[in-house]
Amino acid sequence: MRRSADLPTEIAEKSAWWRDAVFYQVYVRSFADSDADGVGDLEGIRARLGYLELLGVQALWLTPFYRSPMADHGYDVADPRDVDPLFGDLAAFDRLVADAHSRGIRITIDLVPNHSSDQHEWFQAALRTTPGSPERERYHFREGRGNDGSAPPNNWTSIFGGPAWTRLPDGQWYLHLFAPEQPDLNWANPEVRADLERTLRFWLDRGVDGFRIDVAHGMSKPYGLPDMDPRAGQGAGVLHDNVLDPRFDDEGVHEIHRMIRKVLDEYPNAMAVGEIWVKENERFTRYLRADELHLGFNFRLVEAEFDADSVRQAIESSLAAVTYVDSPPTWTLSNHDVVRHATRYGEGETGRRRARAMALVELALPGVVYLYNGEELGLPNVELPDWALQDPIWTRSGHAERGRDGCRVPIPWESDRPPFGFSSGEATWLPMPHEWAGLTVEAQLEDPESMLSLYRHAVELRKTHEAFAGEDLEWYGAPPGCFAFRRKGGGLICALNTGGAPVPLPPGEVLLSSGPMAGDHLPPDTAVWLV
Template sequence: MTDTLTAPAPTPQRPRDRDWWRQASVYQIYPRSFADANGDGIGDLRGIIDRVPYLQTLGIDAVWLSPFYPSALADGGYDVDDYRDVDPTIGTLEEFDELVAALHAAGIKVIVDIVPNHTSDRHAWFQEALAAPKGSPARDRYVIRDGRGQDGELPPSDWESGFGGPAWHPMGDGQWYHHYFAPEQPDLNWANQEVREDFLTTLRFWSDRGVDGFRVDVAHGLAKDLPEQLPTHAELLALEAGTGEHPMWDRDEVHEIYADWRQVLNSYDPPRTAVAEAWVATPERRARYASPQGLGQAFNFDLLEADFDATAFREVVTDNLAQAAASGSSTTWVLSNHDVVRHPTRYALQGKDTAASADVMVRFANEWLRSGGTTPAIDPQVGARRARAATAFMLALPGSAYLYQGEELGLEEVAAIPQDRRQDPTFLRTGGEQIGRDGCRVPLPWSTTGPSYGFGSSAAHLPQPESFGAVSVEAQSGDPEAPLELYRRALALRAQLQTDEELTWEPAPEGVLHFSRPGGWHVVTTFGTEPAELPAGEVVLTTRPLVDGRLPGEATAWVRTAV
């Protein structure tokens, strides 16, 4: 029996180019690690401008730029000093304008990261708050509480930061500010109208410069309502987060903020897009962020978190297409980004324990990274096969596909980074107990040789392994068996495949998924090691060579049939 799933079509009265985001392929650029044009070891806007032809030949629809704002880099740029400027080590506003123009000329949209949960501690507002007295308007822009003890010498509660260590930091006068992340990232008070108005100004600032959309960091964390008597850290963790009433996360009133944002975004022609990074408890809660009255789209990380398993993948796809239909949005698919272990490595690690839960896998990966990638020994070929199969599966799905720089090269997580070279605050604040995210942020290799394999003319800000030359863009270009050419073929075909937002599950043996899309497209993925038969038609893409006309294990094929 077939099972047809349909996400909502674009609103008829709106031209389709206004809905480009619904089935877009979006390439995430982590600017400091993409390309270094001036040779200082740090990626920059000029480096991205120089690589626009590469992005065009890759076949993507949009780029998402991770933060490029002035920053002390306490958290990789997510500690923002000024939301309406460019970090001098990255470039200038004039270069940003040049980049937008170059990308648009290449037919590529531009999405920028916006970080509204917190500023940096160097932000003008926070410096003003430090100098201002208790109860002042300057302090009301942040989450600040009186300390405990006779003179406020103790923090307001025992809460812990998501990066490790205390979540409260003293201001020097008996008051403390809250920082869910690093101490250099004080949380904003979104009950303050000035905060709300200033971010509307920021949305207009970048939209006026031609930005097509925004990725909203920690979108579920803005609205907070802390009780007078704060719960303990254990009590806070035990509170249910799916009710809309948690003091810190996914509160119902956060959607009032995004309704205001939507009015600004809709004031442009075409309307600007937005996608929420919202880690919430239920699909229903996530759908609220993706509503047309809110941000319009929300990341789902379900495929990223799923084991390489047919049942798990089918459940994720079915649930998220239904969720998209309920919200009037389109869904999003992600396998790697700047915050997680790259998916070839995750799939290789999973091969050591296919029954491991997500939490166990996180600990497993951390232990492997702490060993420098030596314990346990893993088979990278297993991870590479599964990654290629999962990527081809994902790119054929209805909805937006988000790719992370370097995954088109098949890059694995870099584990062997010396401790004195690590930059992630998670590593620094946990004393190395949590290894952090540096391994997926190592600068890209562009050439087979050179001090940073073509990234720049000097050593990169994070050390690259010697293996990078062999997987560089130069080494892979033109090689039909290379991951880069697989991505190029898949993205070119995806432009033909993504028409109606419909998917039909076709009958398939255990351990195999087979779905069809309008226009005679069929996609078959084998999750086990046994080969599978393919439907009759033209095989237009495979992640592994066919054997006697059959698809081998841990592989995906796209077949075009007559219609």
């Protein structure tokens, strides 16, 4: 499994498999259920590998499937080196890896190093001991402020709402930047570092090809835990400014990533991509130095409105962020933490039409693309009833924020009524809308005009057509509300019209369009590839 000592890392990575790969994020709970309990699982994924091969993706990113009480649907990890029975067991994971590899599909998995579950054996041991014990040094336990210690140690807030501190009966407080069931680990403690290295090797030795690192800008905490500036953005999906917000992007985090990279470099072709919500490109670039992460999620495209100027600015900013490091840009439009882009871009048909256009823009760009399960079907967010909501954001916000459940509804595979082949049982962990009958894989697979067919065609062209060569873009002049760029190496032209009227096409032969063309004009809400 180890990398040959006579093959320098930098040479191996120049042609590494991940540099221009299309990844597919599998939200494990919602992809496919094999045992009729209404929750997706590892065997369900394995049964659908043929579909993923047909779609043309080269790698999967699996969200957490580890042992967990599921306070945050698996991101509260009680044992990072075992499979929760809800999802299967280690043998099922090994079968999934073997079958995926036999189809030429890589497997990457989520790593959650910022925090553990409060049911983790370490935290339970800390609760049984007294203040100042070695067990409590693995986390952030502090005395409170005020004469009686009844005020939290600082003013930090939780990403899920409310204070980031919970007080124990003995008077001490513990830090949790997310839910109280997710206490933050103390990365100044050598036991914490040693345990993560053990976890890395455990899964790498089982054949995984890499990791997506959750909250990769977290982990390290500044000395003294100073107060955050009240002007700092709060909540999930916010680009953090470390000048105002000391909770994240502390300089010490880079030492942790260097430790992770040192382990990964011992394994052939292993990679890591970080979830990095930082505001400044210069701060972002630090995570992609030669001895840190291979890739970093830059969420500029997620935050861009459906507007040509906004999208172009996001693209240029993301390209600029990797100009001085040997790391390709990483693009995504949706994930399990944000509103699906088919809904962000508008209601109903308008949103779907714009989502089709942005799919072509994203897949035309140089670098790495991450698709979120269901986007290839054009799935919108679902307005779920109050009784169905499970996201801790819903509870922590006092039911003021509905949370992320709307983008996590299970995938519809077949038939004309729920659960649409997702499960052989009747109930699913989140209810599925009857309106999805026309969005199933079965309904779209043989329809050449469907969203699924568009994705399949686009992914195939991206992998095989010579026009997609090159890492640099050249921008054309374009009318207001539009843009066009060309891949310098191969010559592909991608044009987008977000305006209100058709515009003339750039010169070239149409390779693929996101919707019907208007002769030699590009209609509104449409993108096109030309060669």
